């Protein structure tokens with residue numbers, strides 16, 4: 195079994211508490227991801243890059259136990275959150291997902307709900323008591339950079355917003371349950387360039403408080419928004435982690451020639 | 463898409479088209495036959511035929527007959543409402559179970575059974591329902607009557623529950639459940655996967671995801687499915703006729719052994735009617751025809767709209 199291990203060189207106090215050790219993923223018999231070990235730095239943005247089909251989404255979904263919803267899927271290795279394996283037997287996956295939130299590729303506010311209801315929906319789903327709803331809604335929408343645009347129409351349907359606004363609403367919705375880590379799978383790929391820049395700003399602001407892991411196909415986006423980058427690759431076999439380092443280093447002076455070729459757009 | 467114009471295709475296409483046209487023509491013929499035969503009644507009684515409360519066929523000279531199907535229409539609505547009250551929650555529960563809780567072989571078996579059941583004429587379930595509910599339904603009815611008799615609709619005078627709208631509604635429910643469950647399951651299965659995933663990603667449980675996205679998403683589809691079942695069942699109300707004790711009064715006592723609906727009116731009176739009453743029955747048939755047709759059309763439209771991807 196090929197075993198790729200790239201550990202981001204981070205001092206202990208800057209460690210986010212989330213790491214994988216020799217993580218593997220399967221879809222049925224198809225071995226999609228092999229031996230990924232990675233530690234995530236705290237209060238920073240880590241970009242997952244690599245060509246299509248190399249297992250970025252699969253890896254991301256291992257981090258909050260979404261992988262297991264796919265029929266016949268399997269995993270091996272460890273995903274540790276503050277030292278505890280999130281796949282441990284006594285662990286409630288829902289509790290993990292509260293700490294490790296996720297924003298999806300396509301903006302998907304709940305269609306039957308208003309903007310306000312969308313923001314607090316996660317708390318309702320997790321049966322968390324809300325003390326001051328107005329404050330919470332304002333705070334989350336503010337952090338997602340959407341408050342000014344929607345403060346006068348909180349009771350409008352979430353679907354009435356533009357695509358970019360919808361995606362920021364989805365970010366606000368994820369923030370309401372106060373996750374430590376936010377996973378984002380190509381959150382801008384369905385959006386126009388203007389909305390994309392707005393979301394990138396939001397992501398950078400978020401990283402002042404929480405840890406963000408973002409999958410992106412866009413090299414410019416990776417260099418703009420991320421502090422660290424992890425490069426995945428699959429050459430026919432399962433996807434492996436080739437290299438992970440500070441984004442500046444990955445783009446200017448990577449260790450592996452395949453990384454250099456990819457970030458320079460020679461393939462992918 | 464690649465289209466092959468082989469001879470076999472053309473023949474098959476012809477047969478299918480002919481079949482579809484034939485059923486449309488037959489439907490049109492039935493409608494116009496009923497209308498033509500009943501037209502005289504409509505012109506003679508006007509709206510009173512719909513709202514009138516008296517149905518008496520006079521044999522004597524000088525005393526005019528009177529035909530008003532009001533109580534039967536109200537009866538139709540009451541029995542249908544009772545049926546839906548039972549059928550819709552059961553269908554939703556069944557559909558959710560198969561779609562979200564059953565796994566592996568159980569799920570395969572149940573969904574196969576369900577598809578089969580939805581294709582069987584609802585009359586079959588009606589006949590089964592009569593076997594079951596004249597017995598059980600009667601017990602539930604007497605239970606309700608004893609406990610809640612002070613509520614007007616549960617009030618009874620005779621302590622005879624067997625042939626009540628309640629029991630008829632139970633029978634009708636058993637005719638509606640298979641198709642409603644089948645449609646509900648189809649609609650639920652089309653809930654966008656990302657929305658369900660989002661609920662889980664927010665720390666929600668399966669039931670949370672169902673409440674938050676699946677039920678709202680499937681709402682109108684289930685309404686359509688229930689109406690489709692009802693439309694089918696209304697047309698096969700012989701089953702209800704076998705249960706109800708026909709009675710020409712507006713009645714809202716659903717546990718009392720009295721009541722009626724349009725189909726049972728026709729079925730009961732048909733054999734012994736004078737030619738004058740026969741015409742009135744045909745006119746009533748036309749009303750039922752319109753009712754069934756419009757329920758079916760609205761239902762199909764709703765279902766088509768919600769299951770379009």
Ligand SMILES: Nc1ncnc2c1ncn2[C@@H]1O[C@H](COP(=O)(O)OP(=O)(O)OP(=O)(O)O)[C@@H](O)[C@H]1O
Pocket residue numbers: 221224226244245246247248249250251252253264411433
């Ligand atoms: N639901 C699934 N069922 C079966 N195989 C899957 C499934 N999802 C992904 N795979 C396979 O796993 C491998 C990794 O897929 P993954 O979606 O993680 O790639 P990715 O890097 O996110 O690609 P992209 O950049 O196109 O989103 C691929 O070979 C893919 O075919």
Ligand SMILES: [Mg+2]
Pocket residue numbers: 250251252379409
């Ligand atoms: Mg992906």
